[in-house]
Amino acid sequence: MExxxxxxxxxxSMIVVSLVIGMGIFRTPVNVAKAAQIPELFFLAWIVGGFIALCGALSYAEIGSRFPVTGGYYKIFSEFYHPSIAFAINC
Incomplete structure (x- = not known):
């Protein structure tokens, strides 16, 4: 069924942009720079954080490409675990 x-x-595209870009993108660098106190540590923290975010994004992309079903992660988790667990994870 299609x-x-x-x-x-x-x-x-506008939904994704509104979800990704918020006020945090403008406030977080200031807080990290104050906590780091040296520029090298500031940039290292952003590089490490970006790498961790990339690993998470690639994991979600891999799951989505291996199980191309309508219903997203609810459908996948309900198939492998239980529908109530899938509901709790996706809330």
């Missing part, structure tokens, strides 16, 4: 597209590419 689902109908209800959102355009522009709509989805």
């Amino acid at each position: 689902t109908k597209k209800q959102l355009s590419l522009f709509d989805l």
Whole structure:
């Protein structure tokens, strides 16, 4: 069964941008720079954090490519664990 597209590419792009970019992107660098006190530690913290975020993103991409089902991670977790666990994880 194929689902109908209800959102355009522009709509989805704007949703992603609004979820990703928030006030934290403007406040966090100042707090990290104050805590680091030296520029090398500041940049190292951002590089390490970016690497950890990249690993998480690649893990989600791998799961999504191996199990291309409608319903996202709820469907995958309910198949492998239990629907109540899948609901709790995806809330």
